[in-house]
Amino acid sequence: MSNHVNHLLAQWLPLKDKHNWVLGFIFKTEGSCYRKAGAMMLFSDAGHQLGILSGGCLESDIVKKAQRVMTDGVSRTAVYDDEDEEDIAFKLGVGCGGVVHLALVPVNKDNNYLSLDKISQTLSKGHVCEWNVAVDGSEGACKVLEDNTGSPRKAVLDTLGGKRSLSVLMMPPIHILVVGGGYDATFMTKLASSQGYLVSLWDPRPAQARVEHFPEVNYLIDDPTTEGVRLHLNEHNIQAAVLMSHHREIDAKALQLLSMQSLTYTAMLGPLHRKQEIMDLAGLSDTNFTQYFASPAGFDIGGELPEHIALSVIAQCHAVFHTKPTHLKR
Numbered sequence: 001m002s003n004h005v006n007h008l009l010a011q012w013l014p015l016k017d018k019h020n021w022v023l024g025f026i027f028k029t030e031g032s033c034y035r036k037a038g039a040m041m042l043f044s045d046a047g048h049q050l051g052i053l054s055g056g057c058l059e060s061d062i063v064k065k066a067q068r069v070m071t072d073g074v075s076r077t078a079v080y081d082d083e084d085e086e087d088i089a090f091k092l093g094v095g096c097g098g099v100v101h102l103a104l105v106p107v108n109k110d111n112n113y114l115s116l117d118k119i120s121q122t123l124s125k126g127h128v129c130e131w132n133v134a135v136d137g138s139e140g141a142c143k144v145l146e147d148n149t150g151s152p153r154k155a156v157l158d159t160l161g162g163k164r165s166l167s168v169l170m171m172p173p174i175h176i177l178v179v180g181g182g183y184d185a186t187f188m189t190k191l192a193s194s195q196g197y198l199v200s201l202w203d204p205r206p207a208q209a210r211v212e213h214f215p216e217v218n219y220l221i222d223d224p225t226t227e228g229v230r231l232h233l234n235e236h237n238i239q240a241a242v243l244m245s246h247h248r249e250i251d252a253k254a255l256q257l258l259s260m261q262s263l264t265y266t267a268m269l270g271p272l273h274r275k276q277e278i279m280d281l282a283g284l285s286d287t288n289f290t291q292y293f294a295s296p297a298g299f300d301i302g303g304e305l306p307e308h309i310a311l312s313v314i315a316q317c318h319a320v321f322h323t324k325p326t327h328l329k330r
Contacts, residue, residue, distance in 0.1 A: 201221065
């Protein structure tokens, strides 16, 4: 199960009027902390706990405080200081050494659900938005941004007229296309899905990409033509792709198509000599890719099993989207 905000809100949305809900969100941290400002968790009077605010060490105390907010409807803040011997964080043996500032606020019609419903709808459409929420829980706003290619950034805490508010950039889940529906692709799609990615799968061969082998895939493209794939790419705002069909012509045709797309991350499995063969067959060169293109795909983590390869590729993809170093290529 993914802890991506899109996944959490998708669970909460159909239940938002059926229970009393409290939103817990970190608005400030000092030093080393498991989660940073902008992290959120939702609690209900029916026992729902959606998301995490720590490594699991603070949640028991946070739940108690959230229940008080449900009872009286009064927003609260809490501070967990891992270096203060009198603080609950120290007594729980958290060990991170930092300070977490947390807000616990009601979520209901009276404060327009703090715009969490709008955030859910926006992210589900593949759009980026900026969430501004008052630390006291009095209001929240969702501003849809036109640029869907932005990079994640730290949340910003501001004070205006004595009122504190947090600005959080909300990014939709990465949507990745996997080309190739063989056995090894099951590991790639499972790992991508567990990270909160949306996953599309395409393989024009009838014997491959069978739906019963890929239950976690969001979209199974049944059109065997690259034109069908192109239409799917444009409709679903796909940002990443991995070629792993182990078939030269399929990879070459897919690579031709992907070279004309503005994907943030493109990767192709296979050694360097195979890369050159596929590039020649497709009539392409590295200059045809304006953004990150990895072949061989993934980081060199010393693994050779399908699950190792999937780990190395998804890790590299994640690094690219979060503008982290990617020099550990094979």
